[in-house]
Amino acid sequence: MxxxxxxxxxxxxxxxxxxxxxxxxxxxxxxxxxxxxxxxxxxxxxxxxxxxxxxxxxxxxxxxxxxxxxxxxxxxxxxxxxxxxxxxxxxxxxxxxxxxxxxxxxxxxxxxxxxDRERVVPFPKRREIVVDQPSQFTRAQLSQFAHLADVSGNEAYRYEIRKEDVWQAPYDSFDRLLKTVRQVLPERLDGLEEWIEDQWDRARQFRLFTHEDGYTVLEARSAELMGNVARQKLDESQLRAPISDTESWVAEGSEAAIKRTLYEAGYPVQDQRDLDEGDPLDVSLDLDLRGYQSDWVTRFVDSGSGVLVGPPGSGKTVAAMGIMAAIGGETLILVPTRELASQWRDTLLAHTDLDPEDIGEYHGGEKNVRPVTIATYQTAGMDRHRQLFDERRWGLIVYDEVHHVPADVHRRSADLQTSARLGLSATPIREDDREKEIYTLIGPPIGTDWDALFDAGYVQEPEVEIRYVPWDQETYQDEYATAERHEKRQLAASNPAKVEEVREILADHPGSKALIFADYIDQGDELAEALTVPFVSGEMPHARRERLFSQFRRNERDVLLVSRVGDEGIDLPDADLAIMASGLGGSRRQGSQRAGRTMRPSGKARVFVLATRGTTEEEFARRQLQHLQSKGVRVREVDSELDDGA
Structure with missing residues (x-):
């Protein structure tokens, strides 16, 4: 292909x-x-x-x-x-x-x-779909317009069709969305289809555009919507004066607040402003884009805003550089950590014709504003630095790991002026359910079906297994029964029986490059001693950490043990085996990011999630993998072969 x-x-x-x-x-x-x-x-x-x-x-x-x-x-x-x-x-x-x-x-x-064993059972009044033994095709199609709410065992998947799922469906016409819905459901459901069409229309009732005199206008599809929705929900600090029955003059700088308010009222706003193009910047890539990456670039340039949503290893950073070249304007790249800033700089120098003096970093360790500037979210949001970023005429702002934007400390960065906003994330999800704000603040999702990339060989589909481990009875079971809530989670996560389970998995996969993840320092130290492997945590000096990662990349080491510090913001090397010995309370993003370390094109991708049987870890493990399941990845659940008294 x-x-x-x-x-x-x-x-x-x-x-x-x-x-x-x-x-x-x-x-x-x-x-x-x-x-x-x-x-x-x-x-x-x-x-x-x-x-x-x-x-x-x-x-x-x-x-x-x-x-x-x-x-x-x-x-x-x-x-x-x-x-x-x-x-x-x-x-x-x-x-x-x-x-x-x-x-x-x-x-x-x-x-x-x-x-023919797959069974798709819709509940149209509840807008739910239950699928028994769904195929990869069915799971991938449902992910386009529905939310995976629950998985029972290995077979029963329950999806909800929420209004925001329809608003964000990655289609340019309702007919194409309806075609996908009808491909999945066993029969036509007129009432459900009418509701979906109504939600599709609601997402197109308001738009922001630039008046010929340069100010911003909010336009409604009808006078009723303007009078009964917009002018009721928005105050004088946001809408300065009516222009007509369907148009209002928008106060400068209130666009983001207007979009949030109307979104929460059930009416997403289409942002069609003619924003300042910014100062020009000539950038060329020295690599070829894949077909789907070129499509991402085209779709983004057509809309001027959006979030690239693709599996780990699909080349979102490469596509972002392609968008930089297509936009041709000075660019601000926002990242959560200084280490990611350094990675971006190295990648730009390696794959574009930008010179070192064209690229600046602005964070706690370095403060240079250049035609391409890489800054941390935290620094860009501080009042004492804000003016520097506001004064620059940006053609493009790139929000890497865009799921950070809704956080209170980071959301101010969404108000920076630019002609185009681009978000990047494999996992645009948040456990506080504020992920909808990502698309409100930055733009609609732009992506490709994961199964298409799996089948094409661009990204490796992981083999994922939740393995339920018995208690180490002698040490922990009595303690767990009397422990408090947080202590229970830590005891289950640090179950010593997991040490032997990790040994068994490594022995079953000789020659694999393995990353083992442990969220608790004591558990990490215990595993490191038992397996005679280094434990990379936040306490390890940066130079030693980079040396270990380099050895792993060069195949001088086969196994590394990593704490939560490896989840995001550091250049963690790829592997073909990931073992999650413990996790962050069911975080879907953490589960997807850790599994993503194995999803590069070459080799096999195997992921094991260990959970202590009979504890809340069982539910946490299932929840961790929900995002992967919603993208068509199949997850098996098995019991450990260890004896109960291990």
Missing amino acids: TDDEVPAAGDENGPETDEDAAAGDDPTVEDDASSGLASEGDAAEPTVALDEFHDALEDAGRPVVTASEVGRTLDRDQSEAVGALEGLVDRGDVRRVDVETDPVVWYPTEWGEIA
Whole structure:
């Protein structure tokens, strides 16, 4: 597959996969060479035996598989797997299903009944959808317009369709959104479709635009909306005076507050202002964008604002540099930590024609404002530094790790003047449920279906397992029963039985590059001593930490143990095995970020989350992985094989 063949979410034509290229529209293949058949007179043998295909099904844990999954099991590249599968199709042993905007899936002919085990049950009055044993296609499509609210075991998924899910659906027309809804639901539900269309329309009732005389105007679709909603919800400090029955003059600097207020009233505002283009900046990339990255750039430039939402390893930073080149204006890049600022500087110097004197850093350790300036959120929001950023004519502001923006200490950065705002995040979610403010303050989501990137091989789909570990009875079980709430969480997280479980997982995956995550310092020290590996925490000097990471990248070390300091803001190396020995109380962002360390294109991606059986850690572990599940990643739940008295 070429880069250009990977579409954005909601593309009417769907992604063209390597299977499509091999098979075309015909479910059989006429060319023996391309189908993986070996000629032997009139009888041809496929290059993969049926029992090997069954092994791939067993590894996947479901009755249908994609070619990439078969390739991983049999150590073949995707094109070889496609050809081999077509050989089995030609024999009649295997069938294939082409699903619009989803990878081709394959299943044994005699398993036709099993392939239909997925059940989608809508509850339109509650706007809920329960799916039993959902396919990757169904999970990926539902993620476009619904919220994964709950997962029961490995099979039952409960989705809610919230108004903000419809407002933020990544489509440019209601017809395309409706097409996705109808692909997933087993029948047409007129009442639900009418509600979705109503929410779609509500997100298009108000807009901000620039008057020819230079000031900002708020426009409503009707006089009733302007009078009964906008002028009732907004005060004179925000709307200075009426211009007409449907238009009002906006007070300078109150645009963000207006957008927040109307959003909370149920009416997202389309921001179509002609903002100052900023001082020009000529930037060129020295690398080629993938097809979906080019699509992100085009969609962003068309809208002037948005949040790139893609899985870890999909190249959001690269796409951001492509947007910088397309905008051609001086750029402010906001990051949560100084270390991320240094990483951005190094990346810009490595992949653009910018000179070192073109790039400045502005934070506690360095204070230089240049045509491209990288600053921390905290510094940019301080009153004593604010004027420097306000005075600059920015063409683009990039909000890296944009999920930080709704926090009170960071949200002032959203008021900085610029002609374009770009957010970046693999996990635009917050446990305080303020993620909707990300899109209000910065712009709508722009992304590509994760399953399309998995199938294309750009990002590795992780194999994720929650493993329930028994208590170390002798030391901890009695203590847990009498402990207070926070102490209970720490005791469960630090269950000593997890040490042996980590050993078992490492032994089962020899040669893997493994990152082990521990949230508690005492647990990290215990694991480090037991495994004889270094424990990277906030207490470790920066120079030693970087030396260990460098050794891990060069394959001089196979295992590193990392505290919460590795979740965000440092250049943590990639791995092919991640073990979460403990986690931050069910944080979905933390779970996705840690799993994301394995999701680069090469190698295998395996993720294990350890949870102490019979404690709140069970629910925390499931919640941690909800964001991944909502993107189509399958999560298995198993019991440890350790004895109860381990």
